[in-house]
Amino acid sequence: MAADDDSYHQLLAEYRKRDNFESVFRTALDDLAGKVDLSWVRSCVAFGCGSGEHELEFVRRLLPNLSKFIAIDPDHESIEALRSNFESAQLAGVETAFMETSAENWNGADKPVDVALFFNVLYHVEGDARQQLFQKLGTQHLNPDGIIVIIDSESPDTSGIIRLMRSLGYAQNSRYGDIEEEVLACGFCSVDSVRDIVGTRDLSNPTEGILKYLKLHLGNAIGDELIRAAIAEIYADPDPKVKHVVRKMGIFRKSSPK
Numbered sequence: 330m331a332a333d334d335d336s337y338h339q340l341l342a343e344y345r346k347r348d349n350f351e352s353v354f355r356t357a358l359d360d361l362a363g364k365v366d367l368s369w370v371r372s373c374v375a376f377g378c379g380s381g382e383h384e385l386e387f388v389r390r391l392l393p394n395l396s397k398f399i400a401i402d403p404d405h406e407s408i409e410a411l412r413s414n415f416e417s418a419q420l421a422g423v424e425t426a427f428m429e430t431s432a433e434n435w436n437g438a439d440k441p442v443d444v445a446l447f448f449n450v451l452y453h454v455e456g457d458a459r460q461q462l463f464q465k466l467g468t469q470h471l472n473p474d475g476i477i478v479i480i481d482s483e484s485p486d487t488s489g490i491i492r493l494m495r496s497l498g499y500a501q502n503s504r505y506g507d508i509e510e511e512v513l514a515c516g517f518c519s520v521d522s523v524r525d526i527v528g529t530r531d532l533s534n535p536t537e538g539i540l541k542y543l544k545l546h547l548g549n550a551i552g553d554e555l556i557r558a559a560i561a562e563i564y565a566d567p568d569p570k571v572k573h574v575v576r577k578m579g580i581f582r583k584s585s586p587k
């Protein structure tokens with residue numbers, strides 16, 4: 330692999346070939362579009378967008394009147410891919426700003442925004458930093474009726490990815506339920522019922538890129554052979570639940586519901 334092939338962006342693209350998030354995410358958006366009206370949203374900040382396909386899909390499907398989109402991601406290649414995806418999408422009338430930084434280091438936009446998106450990113454941010462960010466969103470960075478949309482993993486203990494990461498010593502204390510508790514503790518309240526986004530993932534016979542992606546999360550401290558052996562054992566289990574992955578999508582408003 331060339332050096333660039335080891336960027337978060339490239340490794341995630343390879344990892345995602347093993348799941349069907351794309352299609353289950355689309356179904357979840359269809360469901361949401363019928364129940365929640367976000368046509369009032371004019372401005373949006375999206376944290377950890379990667380190359381932004383899912384954030385773009387969300388904007389297209391649910392934010393018809395968006396005029397400002399701010400993207401935050403610390404990975405250079407992701408920001409470049411995102412820029413190019415937004416250019417190709419040609420969202421009429423949407424001003425964009427791409428910021429190569431982490432959620433922890435973001436200092437806010439010129440003006441408060443209407444919505445903050447956190448799709449599959451908050452497990453990368455330490456608990457204390459997450460709480461600080463939610464507090465700042467609540468007090469400074471969001472408009473009075475501003476909302477937060479969170480998607481994160483809440484796979485059951487029977488899921489292969491949970492079994493795998495646990496067997497390799499990864500601390501799983503940043504699942505959706507933990508994050509939701511923090512958001513509520515920061516004074517946000519739930520806008521709509523939390524949706525399950527249920528998909529499948531099969532990591533059998535992992536490529537080098539998949540091992541590298543897993544090692545990004547494991548701090549690169551574990552050898553390939555150990556990871557391969559754990560995957561082989563777990564994914565040989567014929568129980569279909571091994572291949573299930575569950576994410577949850579929750580929407581929270583900073584003020585009390587009206």
Ligand SMILES: C[S@@+](CC[C@H](N)C(=O)[O-])C[C@H]1O[C@@H](n2cnc3c(N)ncnc32)[C@H](O)[C@@H]1O
Binds near residue numbers: 379383407433
């Ligand atoms: C699993 S990807 C999710 C990409 C996209 N949101 C999606 O759902 O398809 C996680 C992204 O978070 C970014 N990331 C990692 N640490 C971060 C941090 N501390 N703050 C913001 N983004 C971060 C990574 O570079 C990566 O692009």
